[in-house]
Structures are given as C-alpha cells and as structure tokens.
Amino acid sequence: MNTSSMGKNYKKLIVGIDTKIPLKNGKEVTAINFDNAATTPPFVSVLNSINKFASLYSSSHRGMGYKSQFSTYLYEDGRKVVLEFLNAKEGSTVIYGNNTTDAINKLCNNLYAYNSKYNPKRNIILSTFMEHHSDDLPWRDKFEVKYVKVDDNxxxxxxxxxxxxxxYNDRVALVxxxxxxxxxGYTNPIHYIASLAxxxxxxxxxxxAQLVPHCSFSMQGSSPMEDIDFVVFSAHKMYAPFGTGVxxxxxxxxxxxxxDYKGGGTIDFxxxxxxKWAEAPERDEAGSPNIMGVVALSTSIKTLERLGMDKISQWEEILTNYTLTRIKNIPDIEIYIDPxxxxxHISIIPFNIKGMSHSMxxxxxxxxxxxxTRDGCFCAHPYVTKILDLSPEEVLYEIEHNGGEKPGMVRLSFGLYNSLEEIDALVIALNTIVRHKDYYLRLYKNDDFSFFPI
Structure with missing residues (x-):
C-alpha cells in the first residue's frame, strides 16, 4: 500500500467516517476528528463482530448451555489474543477492567497489599512529570510518590x-x-527504563494507553532485565468501544x-x-464480566495486527510531519513540541494561537x-503547566482572572484513518482564524458555546 492510498484505505475500516455534522451557521459538513488520543471511533470489523456474537451472547463461566460455553470461550480466548499482541512473557496473565484508570487503581491496591505483607519498607512510587493523572493520583493514597523530572525539551x-x-534504592516499590x-506524544525508552528499575x-x-494503539509493543526486551513487568491500556483508544481496560x-x-474488589466470581469456595479465593485472573474480576467489551477488543487487536502496527506507525508519522510542516509557519501559532x-514520538501535536484561549x-x-480537537490540560496538569512555564501561583492567578478557565493547550491527535486532505482543511481553518482573529474574538467573546443539537 503506497502512502497516498493509506489514509483512504484505512478510512473504509471506520464506522461513521462520512457522518455529516452541523456548523454554527446551519450548514452541514463531513466531520473531521483530530481527538483520537481521547477516544477513537470503532472499527467496522468490531461492530460486525458484536452483531454476529449478539445472538449467542450469554452468561460466562459455569453455565452449561451452548451459548454460555461459547461466551466463556470468547472471553477466555481474548486473554490469549492480548498476551500474544503484547508479546507477554510466560507466566503473565490478563485482568480485564473498565479502562486504564481502573487497571492502575487495581494494581495500586494489589501492590500495596503485597508490599504491606512481604516488604513494607518499599513505600515509594517513582512517577514522572509526564504522567496522566491516572498514573499519579491512585498512588498518592497508599504510597509516597516521587516525580522524575523532564529536561528542557x-x-x-x-x-x-x-x-x-x-x-531511594530499596524503598522503591515501582517505577x-x-x-x-x-x-x-513523546515516547519513553521503556525497555531501558525497565533495565534500570x-x-x-x-x-x-x-x-x-497512548502507545499500544499506535506502534508495535513488546513486554519482552532483548534480555530479561529489559522485560516489562506490568502494562495497562484501554480498548476505547484502539477502535473498540464497550468499556474494557487491560x-x-x-x-x-x-x-x-x-x-481488592470482592464478590461473585472471585472465589473458589x-x-x-x-x-478460598479463585486463581488469578478470576479473583480480580468480580461480578459478571463485560464479554461484549472483550469481543470488541479481541477483534480490534486482530484488525490492527492484520494491518500491521509498523505500517500504522509509519502512516501516522507521515500525518504528523505533514501537519507540522504546514502549520509551523502560520503566524501566531505556538507549537509545544519541536517540529x-x-x-x-506518536501522532500528537499540542499548540495555541497567540492572543486566543485554548477553549476558544x-x-x-x-x-x-x-x-x-481537545483543549485544556488533558488530565496532566503538572506537565502542561511545566511546558507553559507557569508556577502554581501563576496558574491560580490565571484562573481567577479568566473566568475560572485553566491555562492549557489545543491538542491534535491523529488516528490511522486520518488523511492529508483533512490536514489541508485544518491548515485552511487555522489560517482563517489567525487572519480574522479580531473578528472571531468579538464574535465568540460572550458566546456561551452551548451545544446545538443535530
């Protein structure tokens, strides 16, 4: 597949790609989505698999009916699909949850119980300035958190x-x-970090959550010292809705x-x-499982593997570089990564327009x-305010003098289905906004931005 046809061929895989949406002036246009880091639209293959499975959907585990047995098979087979996709080492298991945040909270609870029982002096988590709140806040309740700095870039x-x-040496419970x-969008050398840990x-x-949907990922490094011990990610960021985290x-x-969460399904007797608790992973999946979510995730993974993660990564790199080349010379555009x-780096670009709030x-x-697009601090307030070079006091001042709005940025985040033509439309839009900035500032100054229904 040559690069000129990649985006068009990938678009065919996505549900709702031609959906029309209304503009404020009443006209309708085909929606362009550059907010994929938050949630991606579903694959056609995913919805097809859900529709196909729906007639056989039933309770899983211990049911002896055919539908129940089949549902159990798909649910458990999904673990194998995930382990193979991640190239997980032998002895690993998959625990399903609601999303990445849920998965990190579960690990936090389990790690606290483990260290309290076996190694109570390990009470420090090394988090970083780059983290999403979900990889920061859960640790604060049960551990002492230290934050690894970022450099000038x-x-x-x-x-x-x-x-x-x-x-902190032998006090560190986890990196x-x-x-x-x-x-x-900056990526980290995770296998080297694993070797240090x-x-x-x-x-x-x-x-x-952001890495797994965009490029090849392996829990195994070139040696056991480089192996990843734990990984979490979300299906809804990789073209599979229905709420599953891993x-x-x-x-x-x-x-x-x-x-940490007890009830039906977690016990043997x-x-x-x-x-007597059940063996993992069942002991950590209380209640009736989200079989539909697992079917969606499994289908999504198989679709991504068929497309080839390296090809996806290559295409998204083309989209990113094309965008940076086109917008870096637009007057008043401030880009917060080195173009x-x-x-x-994965396909994320944060920016602002000088003299205009990120929300506007x-x-x-x-x-x-x-x-x-998405705007704000993206559930990563310490990192964003660091990039914006704002102290906590300055942030509070900004909030008090801007009607309660926090400082932030606008984020472009691409999916495999985005196209160069869509980026051309973005460039036209940004040039228009910059050229007519005073007009838009007046037009939207007192606008409450209320949603207008389709």
Missing part, C-alpha cells in the same frame, strides 16, 4: 530517574511511567494477595467462616469548520 530525564533510584505522553530490584509499570502482569503476583524532531480556538474549529 520536556522529555523524561533519565539522569534524574537514575539519581532517584540510587537515592510507573507512561509509554507515550498524551500531551506531547530491575538493576535496583524494583518493577516497572508502563501506561500504554492490566497485564505476573500471575504469581496477583495470586499472592487477596483481591465460601463458608461463613472461610474463603523538526519527531523521533520517539478549539470551539471555533468545531463550530465554524467541523474539526474536532
């Missing part, structure tokens, strides 16, 4: 990571690091402590005085041009 400082591993930032006898968690880690670890350095820019793109 807002990439992770490996030197600071080493220094903190040396400083929790994003595979790719949801703000800048293991050198100091601790483990590593990779938040793969936590992958050593089965022995999860078997070593009682489940119960009396009023005795509980000339997109190595170790994002809403004008939507209301006037039908282009979806």
């Amino acid at each position: 807002y990439r992770l400082s490996l030197e600071d990571l080493k220094e903190k591993l040396i400083e 929790a690091v994003t595979g790719a930032s949801n703000v800048t 293991h050198e100091y006898n601790t483990k590593i968690l990779v938040d793969g 936590l992958v880690g050593p089965k022995d670890f999860f078997n070593s402590v009682a489940p 119960v009396s009023h005085k005795y509980v 000339n350095d997109t190595k170790n 820019t994002s809403k004008i793109l939507s209301y006037e041009f039908g282009i979806s």
